[in-house]
Amino acid sequence: MTLRIPQAAPQVRIARFRTSIDAAIQRTVDSPAYILGPEVEAFETGFAAYLGVDHCIGVNSGTDALQIACQALGLPRGGEIITVSMTASATGSAIVAAGCNPRFVDVSPDTWDIDFDQLAAAINPRTVAIMPVHLHGRPVDMPRLMAIADRYGLAVIEDCAQAHGATVQGRRAGTFGHVAAFSFYPTKNLGGIGDGGAVVTGDAQLARRARAFRSYGWMEDRGRSELAGGNSRLSELQAAILGALLPHLDSGNADRADVDASYRKALESLAVSGRIGLPPHVQGAVHHQFAVLVSNRDATIRRMAEAGIGTAVHYAYPVHRQPAFSAFAGSELPTTDHLADRLLSLPIQPEVAAAHVPEIAAALTRIVSPGA
Ligand SMILES: *Cc1c(COP(=O)(O)O)cnc(C)c1O
Numbered sequence: 001m002t003l004r005i006p007q008a009a010p011q012v013r014i015a016r017f018r019t020s021i022d023a024a025i026q027r028t029v030d031s032p033a034y035i036l037g038p039e040v041e042a043f044e045t046g047f048a049a050y051l052g053v054d055h056c057i058g059v060n061s062g063t064d065a066l067q068i069a070c071q072a073l074g075l076p077r078g079g080e081i082i083t084v085s086m087t088a089s090a091t092g093s094a095i096v097a098a099g100c101n102p103r104f105v106d107v108s109p110d111t112w113d114i115d116f117d118q119l120a121a122a123i124n125p126r127t128v129a130i131m132p133v134h135l136h137g138r139p140v141d142m143p144r145l146m147a148i149a150d151r152y153g154l155a156v157i158e159d160c161a162q163a164h165g166a167t168v169q170g171r172r173a174g175t176f177g178h179v180a181a182f183s184f185y186p187t188k189n190l191g192g193i194g195d196g197g198a199v200v201t202g203d204a205q206l207a208r209r210a211r212a213f214r215s216y217g218w219m220e221d222r223g224r225s226e227l228a229g230g231n232s233r234l235s236e237l238q239a240a241i242l243g244a245l246l247p248h249l250d251s252g253n254a255d256r257a258d259v260d261a262s263y264r265k266a267l268e269s270l271a272v273s274g275r276i277g278l279p280p281h282v283q284g285a286v287h288h289q290f291a292v293l294v295s296n297r298d299a300t301i302r303r304m305a306e307a308g309i310g311t312a313v314h315y316a317y318p319v320h321r322q323p324a325f326s327a328f329a330g331s332e333l334p335t336t337d338h339l340a341d342r343l344l345s346l347p348i349q350p351e352v353a354a355a356h357v358p359e360i361a362a363a364l365t366r367i368v369s370p371g372a
Pocket of ligand 1: 088133183185
């Protein structure tokens with residue numbers, strides 16, 4: 001069924017910037033260097049400057065960025081990385097791919113993100129790192145998290161796949177941890193027309209290792225592998241396109257903030273009456289998703305679709321409940337389970353949602369109201 005209002009439509013965003021994207025593609029096609037050439041270098045420089053961090057290493061995906069970040073840190077095999085289960089399964093996959101073990105802790109009902117008491121309680125002699133996830137674009141309280149990490153000497157890898165431009169006390173997410181990972185998957189706030197990712201860090205040594213891990217393990221001496229690196233290079237074409245989109249990231253985030261504010265106003269009475277739950281309001285968020293809590297999700301999805309409105313679920317299966325991670329299931333995570341059963345992402349991408357908030361809110365109100 002074609003929906004009148006899709007949950008997301010990256011191609012509509014791309015179409016807005018088509019002239020500069022076409023120029024970027026043309027430039028790359030005519031370029032003398034197709035691999036790790038001027039486009040990747042320029043994008044790395046630009047994105048690092050945008051974030052306010054010294055080093056950016058373009059890689060092939062957000063998942064690879066997380067894995068390479070762990071590898072660059074040289075974390076010991078079997079070491080535990082504490083993270084949340086309320087995230088993309090890629091967060092867990094990257095940890096396992098890097099030879100470590102994810103240790104899932106619950107999220108807080110107030111922030112829907114890592115519960116600091118549970119985090120502190122989970123630290124044990126096998127713990128080597130913490131991987132906070134800025135879910136739906138809401139930044140984790142990084143100063144507080146770094147204080148805990150510092151006390152126990154733990155590495156911190158920020159999963160910034162949903163948090164391009166998010167800030168905590170005026171400082172960008174991705175600049176607090178020892179290293180951070182971004183994804184440029186098409187639906188992300190900074191999304192290309194294919195896969196892409198980046199590792200960012202303020203540590204020159206980590207940057208050097210990350211660069212090696214993305215390309216055969218080579219360092220200064222091309223052709224000599226210092227590390228057992230694979231191939232996870234950001235493509236020139238994708239870097240050129242991302243470079244054309246980067247100048248529009250802040251205005252896109254501002255438009256997302258407007259949609260978020262409109263939803264909150266339009267849905268306030270529904271939330272006050274307890275028929276839906278609104279997402280936590282966090283300063284510095286970049287509104288990657290606008291997910292509400294509904295109790296009868298399957299029926300709500302169906303009836304929203306009947307009204308021509310697309311919705312999505314992020315994420316139906318918390319990571320600790322997925323078959324691949326059964327060995328790491330650990331203890332019960334009641335808040336994560338509660339959210340995973342109820343979260344429903346409404347359209348938030350400005351190009352598809354901005355003009356339709358009243359209509360979307362009205363449809364949701366009708367659908368979740370008694371006697372509907
Ligand atoms: C999208 C995403 C990833 C994975 O990024 P890819 O580019 O799709 O590999 C990892 N973590 C989170 C939280 C994400 O949203």
